[in-house]
Amino acid sequence: MFELKPMINALLRSKVGAVLLLVQIAITLAIVSNAAFMISDRLTYLNQETGYEENAIFSFGVSTFDTDINLVAQYAQDERDLRAIDGVIDAAMVNWTPLSGSGSSSSVHKVPNPEIGTGVRAAYFITNEHVLNALGAKLIEGRNFYPEEVVHADNFDRLPNTTIVTKDFAQEMFPDESALGKMVYQGPEGVEIIGIIDTIKGPWLKDSSPSNVVIFPFNYAQPRTEFIVRTEPDRRAEVMAQVEEILLKSEPGRVIYGIQGLDENKASYMARDTLVMRMLIVLIAVLVLVTALGIFGLTLFNISKRTKQIGTRRALGARKSAIVRYFLIENVLVASVGLTIGAMLSVVLGQQLMKVFSLPSLSMTFVLVSAAFMLIMSIIAAWGPALRAANVPPSVATRSI
Incomplete structure (x- = not known):
């Protein structure tokens, strides 16, 4: 058998x-x-770990059509109004939302006039000193931006001279030495790395280096912008329900759209x-x-x-x-x-x-x-x-x- x-x-x-x-x-x-x-x-x-407290953060966009509005002053007022909401930890104006699949990136170099292909690719925030707290990012070396270092403008006549980077970017850019205090260049003008934060992901999780993020202290006021808000975890929905009404009180001639949790942004992207x-x-x-x-x-x-x-x-x-x-x-x-x-x-x-x-x-x-x-x-x-x-x-x- x-x-x-x-x-x-x-x-x-x-x-x-x-x-x-x-x-x-x-x-x-x-x-x-x-x-x-x-x-x-x-x-x-x-x-994968994103570095964010996803269930406590939400984002939204603002579109302004009235050309007579002073956008610099208006967005500064919006940030103050958002931070005044009960349950909000912090808020910041940003140029893109993390984990959304849409953002800004560029090559960053060690010298002002680099050879082609010598830079490190990174997503970059243009925002202000509140962004680290709004994102829940942990500073592991150096310091945060001073308020006077943040450039508030609606043009590019003046640019910042400092930056904060993620540890992943710092290690790739300066593998054999500390990045703190080093100068890096996105264009002809250099910026000094004054702080290094723990890992956070950029807008593209499928990117080859999704944790390469650079933050510039530049509150660029344009007709269409985005805000990041971090709340107490169990109060996010409550805060989200108030945002549109509160912001339209100070300036009704605009549109508030896309109020969505960071975890929801991530789910849509994935x-x-x-x-x-x-x-x-x-x-x-x-x-x-x-x-x-x-x-x-x-x-x-x-x-x-x-x-x-x-x-x-x-x-x-x-x-x-x-x-x-x-x-x-x-x-x-x-x-x-x-x-x-x-x-x-x-x-x-x-x-x-x-x-x-x-x-x-x-x-x-x-x-x-x-x-x-x-x-x-x-x-x-x-x-x-x-x-x-x-x-x-x-x-x-x-x-x-």
């Missing part, structure tokens, strides 16, 4: 079904292992990746189910073709457990060949996905775990038909003789 030769001979007599199942198992393993790896990669991306991950999960479930049904059907088919053979073995004294083991081992034999071929296909498919979609290299751990899972699944799928075969009575061997 444990000899492989009778099993192989039996499979060869119905080789079309066995080959089709073998191919199905191989293709399923190739797709499942790569899909599982992609899901793991997406989960790591979706669950919606496509979340959808892809869910589709991959459904794909895995469907493929595994179809393969399990294929194994179940082939085992039933083999049993129906070998009913007399099973009855004869039962008449000769074979136990039910031996019959069950026979079909399970036969199934494992087919599955093992399919999984071996599938493992090779997994590697090939992973290499192609890496080239086309810039995915990381497929880890063999996912191939091995997927193969083990499918082997267990194939045994479970064949278990029911094998039990049915074991219940074939010995009298079947004497029928039609």
Whole structure:
């Protein structure tokens, strides 16, 4: 009952079904292992630390159409009004919202006239001294901006001469020394790094360096701008409901729009990746189910073709457990060949996905775990038909003789 030769001979007599199942198992393993790896990669991306207290921060935009409004004075008043709301920790005007997929970035250099390609790419805030508290950013070296260092203007005639950067940017820009006190250049004029903050993410989490963020003390007043507000975590919704009414009291000739929590901004930005991950999960479930049904059907088919053979073995004294083991081992034999071929296909498919979609290299751990899972699944799928075969009575061997 444990000899492989009778099993192989039996499979060869119905080789079309066995080959089709073998191919199905191989293709399923190739797709499942790569899909599982992609899901793991997406989960790591979706669950990455952003450096923000997302459920306590919200943002919104302001569009002003009246050209007679003094925007510098108006936005300063808006910030004071926002900070006066009960439950607000701090607020700041910014040029973009973190984790939103929309922002500003530029190359920052060590020298004023750099060679092409020598800079470090970073997202940059233009804002004021309140932004660190509004974002909940932790200062780990140096100091915050002094109020007098912040440039409040509606043009670029005067620019700031200081900056605060994230530790990730500082390490990439100055890998072998402290960045504090160093001069960096976004244009011909240099700015001094006066502070370094712990990791916060910029607007693009898919960026190659999403934690490279530079902050300039420049409150640039333009007709369309954004505000970041941090509240006590359990009072954000309450504060959000008051913002529009309070700001329109001081100047009704404008539009307040897009009042949204930072976690909601992040969810909107990641919606496509979340959808892809869910589709991959459904794909895995469907493929595994179809393969399990294929194994179940082939085992039933083999049993129906070998009913007399099973009855004869039962008449000769074979136990039910031996019959069950026979079909399970036969199934494992087919599955093992399919999984071996599938493992090779997994590697090939992973290499192609890496080239086309810039995915990381497929880890063999996912191939091995997927193969083990499918082997267990194939045994479970064949278990029911094998039990049915074991219940074939010995009298079947004497029928039609």
